[in-house]
Amino acid sequence: MTEIRTLTVLGTGVLGSQIAYQAAFHGFAVTAYDIDDQALEKARSRFAHLAGIYQAQQVAGAEGGKAEAALQNLHLTADLGDAVADADLVIEAVPELLELKRDLFRRLSDLAPAKTIFATNSSTLLPSDLKDSTGRPDRFLAIHYANNIWVQNIAEVMGTSETDPTVFDAVVEFAGNSGLEPIEIKKEKAGYVLNSLLVPLLNAAASLLLQGVASPETIDKTWRIATGAPSGPFQIYDVVGLTTAYNIAASSTDVGSLAFAKYLKDNYIDKGKLGISTGEGFYTY
Amino acid sequence: MTEIRTLTVLGTGVLGSQIAYQAAFHGFAVTAYDIDDQALEKARSRFAHLAGIYQAQQVAGAEGGKAEAALQNLHLTADLGDAVADADLVIEAVPELLELKRDLFRRLSDLAPAKTIFATNSSTLLPSDLKDSTGRPDRFLAIHYANNIWVQNIAEVMGTSETDPTVFDAVVEFAGNSGLEPIEIKKEKAGYVLNSLLVPLLNAAASLLLQGVASPETIDKTWRIATGAPSGPFQIYDVVGLTTAYNIAASSTDVGSLAFAKYLKDNYIDKGKLGISTGEGFYTY
Structure with missing residues (x-):
């Protein structure tokens, strides 16, 4: 089956930075993309802040400087092509604007290799609203995180009727391997569970x-x-x-x-x- | 203000018996009424069972045989007039049938002294549905208990627009004195809070x-x-x-x-x- 080893997160806002750091903390090689150097500078301080939180709140595995060490697994870039060149999974966490997300997936469909699974973290849109823009609806689904990922550690995984079941399973496994409880959603539903x-x-x-x-x-x-x-x-x-x-x-x-x-x-x-x-x-x- | 010292509970089913026992456990003189000797025999074994639960689950105050001793505060009768003759508060916990409850309150309005406050424990009816049958709408309200009273220890107190505020306050105080957290509901609402x-x-x-x-x-x-x-x-x-x-x-x-x-x-x-x-x-x- 498809195995996910490398993750790219697009957007380093509140939730995007948590998604990226959580996976890096669990040993994944993570690329974090944002639009320019200023946004990346902000991302760097968000990641450092998260390392501090994981250590202070004694998240399991954060002992002995491991929260700090996780920062080494994070690669930051403002070049979208570079960001997705070797990604097994790309999760978008950009603002909740339909056209912005559609445009992004259209660009990704050219830039990313055929193996790459695309995922949206949208809270308010259904993956069906976006699937046509991905050019690969069989390798596209939603993975939805809750804020304060280290406490509310669930990841809701929801495909469309076109999502390949092996892709769904691979993302469920990825969620589990990144320290989250995967919530398997069998049918598209606004608001997830x-x-x-x-x-x-x-x-x-x-x-x-x-x-x-x-x-x-x-x-x-x-x-x-x-x-x-x-x-x-x-x-x-x-x-x-x-x-x-x-x-x-x-x-x-x-x-x-x-x-x-x-x-x-x-x-x-x-x-x-x-x-x-x-x-x-x-x-x- | 009105002070409640004596309680009469009408109906000794699952919840009625819990309401009566909980008040007896907290030192109130409680009269439990049911329709005949057979029903009262069943009530007696419900009360004994509750004493066992309070002791086994180590409800605060149940140590040293006090759960058993609370049974002494319970007086059982199948005579409605005797049951309410000296009651400060009467709580009905009979089946959820509108006419049954109305008839009961009509009989009570003749049998109970003027001081007695009437209350319904109905989950599905509003006190407004019943108030006219009480003959004393100013001394009538709802007090609603949750099952397994010793764990889910809330009592929702809800009057009608005609309930005297001092009566409302007295019942809130009674709920607190019988070991429950009173939930003060300011406006009639089906389903309470x-x-x-x-x-x-x-x-x-x-x-x-x-x-x-x-x-x-x-x-x-x-x-x-x-x-x-x-x-x-x-x-x-x-x-x-x-x-x-x-x-x-x-x-x-x-x-x-x-x-x-x-x-x-x-x-x-x-x-x-x-x-x-x-x-x-x-x-x-």
Whole structure:
């Protein structure tokens, strides 16, 4: 079967840098691509920061300077052809813009060797939205990571009806070999598994708040005690970030979601309270 | 303010017996009412069983034979007038039939003294559906317990627009004094807080399964890893019981819920797999 030894990650933002570092940390030869030297400079400091986090949080395998040593497995480049020349797997983690991703896959289809598997990390697009632009729909699928990859260590793997099952299996194996629990999704589904579960819970919590049924603290306490979960829905909102929550709610056509978007904007976003990242959201940190 | 010292529980089924025992365990004088001597005999063995559980599971305060001693605080009777003659609070936990509950409250309105607060533990009816039959809507509200009260120790307190705020506060205080975390619900809401959050999550999981997106094991694993919760949605289904899940789904008008009801019936209920209680449901125990 297809074996994945070399990984190229396109885009070194918050999640792209985590995907690249996590694989490097687990011994893969990883190439990280971004558009120019300035972006690469930023990537270098993101990688160093991640090494610090893995060491400080004592991620398994990070002892004895190994988190720092993983940086040696990362090769950075702003040349797309160079980036993908020997890649077994390319994962794109560029901004969530359909045409940007399509253009990128079109360029890749010429630059990458025939063996290369293409993957998208898109949260909001389906792989079917992109497959035609890849020139190799049988070697294309989605692999979706959650933020803070070293804690929420799942990788959701989802193909289209055209994805070759051996390619699917190879990416599942790669996910496992890079220290993640592979979540095998059998059929294309917007939101994958995690967001398909999480969004209805978060929406229900928002609705209780907006209807005046109970406070965020009461709602969270109920959830924690009754289910044993470490966090209630409003604590999760603060982790996800209220800007992301706002963007999702504001782009909905549902009346309740739009009302929640306005509520978030008026009470939190316009006041600079964006969740844990700014020290205040539904809770103060 | 109104202080609650004596409690009467009407109905000694699974939840009624837990409500009565939990209060007796925390030192309240509790009267448990059921319809005849046979029902009371069953109640007696339920209470003894609960004392055993509290001791075996080392519920705080159960050491030194105190779980057994709590049985002394329970008075059993099949005489409704005797049961409520000196009750500060009456909680009904009879079957979920609107007319049965209405009739009961009509009888109580004559039998109970003016001081007595009436409460329903109904999961599926709103207190507004019942308040007119109580003859004292200002002294009437809902207090909703979760099964396995000694673990999921919340009590959701929810009034109607007519409930006197001092009555609401007294019941919140009673819940706290009986070892539960009171969940103060500010506005009537079907499903209270807990089921308003839980049902959308469980529905979303059922939908992923029926659409063929992923297996129960994969869905549960995703939820556990990504949220840190001890149980995924299908583990929760097995705890709640598949008969309850079936009844809720089958009474819906939603196409997806009805499909899930049929799926549960064909694959589980007709085969005697009802969840943890029978040793098999989505998982084998």
